[in-house]
Amino acid sequence: MCGRFTLQTPESQIRKAFHLPIGEQLGLTPRYNIAPSQDIPIIRNSDNGHELTLVKWGLVPHWSKEPKTKYSTINARIETVAEKPTYRTPFKSQRCLIPADGFYEWKLVNGHKIPHYIRMHKGGVFAFAGIWDRWEGDGETLDSCSIIVMPANEAMKPIHERMPAIIAPAHYDLWLDSRVTDKDEILGYLNSAPSSQLKFYPISPWVNSPQHKDERCIQPA
DNA sequence: CCAGACGTTGTT
DNA sequence: GTCTGG
DNA sequence: CCAGACGTTGTT
């Protein structure tokens, strides 16, 4: 699962990593404790190629009666994302990349939940596989997204049974290409990062409160 | 036919 | 216990 | 994901 992550990388570097124009910027600042319901940057298709834009984390389907859901949509299971009513349409043509440079998972130890921070061995920004949708009504528009999750790889199993799907840079363009609609081809791009590229360490419970947003969140326990 | 759901994880 | 808010 | 709330009427 993936319910918290970080994005401390400067916006200029994020744009560079995803081959986006440096010109117009969103003014992103480093974030150490991104939580569901917050606005997060995603990369998606626009009329002028790929764009970086802010959307709400927690997908509200286009057919929803209200701009909110009664159930959790922060994550979509890779096993069923192509079939579930809430996700299948976005999965076909509204896929996105969600930049992150680390994420949190809680490991159950003797009935206690110990938070861990996971990042690339060499550091740097990478991309969660995401899908987005647009809700419109009453003159308001809400764009929102969900992070695709999958069974944990060997590197992650010691902490948790599930993990976010990570897209390799070589697959960025095809993941975003809405002309690609074959389910198995799309799922083929969801190879998670090789085990050797991920490292993790336990951290203090400081991260537990979404109100705590400073660097202490990622400090080793 | 209409009404109601549409989700995930973890625990029992 | 369960839902909402961040 | 975790933390925090979970209610009503009336008055400021």
Add this chain to the structure above:
DNA sequence: GTCTGG
């Protein structure tokens, strides 16, 4: 919007 349950 579309599927499932009654």
